[in-house]
Amino acid sequence: MIEALRGQRESISGLCGGADCVLELYHKAPMELDVACFGLDSAGRLSDEQYFVFYNQKQSPEQAVCLSAGVATGSERFTLSLGKLPSKISKLSFAVSIDGTHTMRELEKGYVRLLSGQTEMLRFSYSGAEFSGERAIVICEIYRKGDDWRFCAVGRGFNGGLKALIESYGGSVASPTPAQPPAAPVPAGTADAPVPPACPAGGIRAGAPRRPANAAFQNVVRSLPAEVCTRMDNLARQCRGDTAYLSELYKNMFLMLARYPGAAERSVQVVMCSDISGSMFDQYRNGRMQRVVDKFFTYASTLSDAATMDFWAFAAKSRQFGAVTMDNVRDYTFAEMGGFERWMSMLNYQFNNEPEAMRDIMMIYGGLRAPVMVLFVTDGHLSADWAIEEILIKTSRFPIFWQFIGIGGSEYGILSCLNEIDGRHSNNAAFLKLEDIDDLSDQALFQELLCNLEQWLNELSCKKMLEE
Structure with missing residues (x-):
């Protein structure tokens, strides 16, 4: 088994004999953590939200990436069939985030391990001592390299939570639609005026258009x-x-x-x-x-x-x-x-x-x-x-x-x-x-x-x- 260091890269086929493998993420912490997988295009963007796999969407369209509970308490598994991914997906980025006021400094222990069948081929470990005020960690990435896929140990802290991670990959998170106040009386002569469309509610939106440049x-x-x-x-x-x-x-x-x-x-x-x-x-x-x-x-x-x-x-x-x-x-x-x-x-x-x-x-x-x-x-x-x-x-x-x-x-x-x-x-x-x-x-x-x-x-x- 390989004990990977930050920045270390290894061939998936070399370790697992093919493109099928399992990534198991384990975390011991006093707060609730959410894991996620971002399927990114060649520009590093989440251009298709169907390839954002997390607690509310547990598999990608081809079931190439499937999220399930791990055997041990605090562990979760991504079962990967990399050969099923469409060519538009160039990289899978795996992250863990906090929804609340805690920070990653409080993480007692964490690791990701790469499994071929039931055999552990590689492990990358980290802990809260390596972080400070971050509320998310990009743990590792799996990316295309020619005809192969490669694993990269990242371990990079991220100051925002899950919402900020989504936005950093080019997606957006729609704000909840507030309750509408009672309609004001319609002035005379404006009954047929067009009504601007309401903002979409709920869920993530990937590839939202850029806003006009602000005053700053x-x-x-x-x-x-x-x-x-x-x-x-x-x-x-x-x-x-x-x-x-x-x-x-x-x-x-x-x-x-x-x-x-x-x-x-x-x-x-x-x-x-x-x-x-x-x-x-x-x-x-x-x-x-x-x-x-x-x-x-x-x-x-x-x-x-x-x-x-x-x-x-x-x-x-x-x-x-x-x-x-x-x-x-x-x-x-x-x-x-x-x-x-x-x-x-x-x-x-x-x-x-x-x-x-x-x-x-x-x-x-x-x-x-x-x-x-x-x-x-x-x-x-x-x-x-x-x-x-x-x-x-x-x-x-x-x-x-x-x-x-x-x-x-x-x-x-x-x-x-x-x-x-x-x-x-x-x-x-x-x-x-x-x-x-x-x-x-x-x-x-x-x-x-x-x-x-x-x-x-x-x-x-x-x-x-x-x-x-």
Whole structure:
């Protein structure tokens, strides 16, 4: 049996000898949980609501996906005949959600296991310790790969419940129809006027037409350079299939740009540099650092003409990895150059050396006269406060901004008192401390980053530190 890790992919036919199998989902929790399967098209959308299988619709039209109770208390089974699915269904996404005020932090234990007959072939486990305020989890996916189907362990938290999940896949949930008040008297001469149709009631609706752009969106378009709006439109169009989950992030980023249009007046190269020392292992293993990459990539690709994000990692040593792009962002921390566990081995995870990483980054980007923003992630216990202070003073004459982000750690030393560093030519650093990246809403996170960036860019312009 395979004990799968997040991001791990396995062939269904290789494990089960064909396209028939069973997925059993088990959860132990103090609240009621609902499981669901979304049958998605090649764009990652729920284009046919008949392929949304849940407690109120327990099978798909061809009985290719059937939901039933499992043997153990707290378990439910999806019996799958993948060969029966029509070609329009490219992926099955399996999720669990909460209907109420609880959060996934309260989940004691959960797993999904893949069965061939009665034999368990694969298991992917998770628990509430890996989540915070989420009310849903996308557990795993089964997707077409050529003539085969493949299993992917996802384990991604989702802030909304079932309704939000449906909407994220392009479906919609109709609001209950309110009781109608007594009809008002009809004014004379209007008895034959047409009556607008009532809104449909109940059930989910898939593929609802998009609403006209709201006032907030129009304000963004008016306040930003045309090339930024074009870039955002291109990025939004690429949020399909495996990257559909980014669409909400781009929406929030776009809205926040309206408040800080100065941050988008010129292209900014954004670089992420992330701590990969041993104390960060759980942050990577449970997918939290992947969520950080998702959010920072959204931010970076919006501001950069290249629509990519450079990525560095550091422990005792540092190195640059492949750029984060729309093609590889989905499982970057699990797949790039062998994934985070290989990074730890390559860079000597036993301790962290922030100054070396900062110097290496300066060697690459220090010669540029265009603005560079470094999103520097650490969990604290810094190796040398004095060396970091020295680097910040030296780099203050270059267009490089150091945005330090402390995640899940303590003892941040000099980062907690950056304003006390004297001798800098520009205010070139800021610090944001979080226990978890989801402690801030997406809009609040982007607002913090954009505010710091805009203030710094204004300072550089005043001091003529940028090429015109």
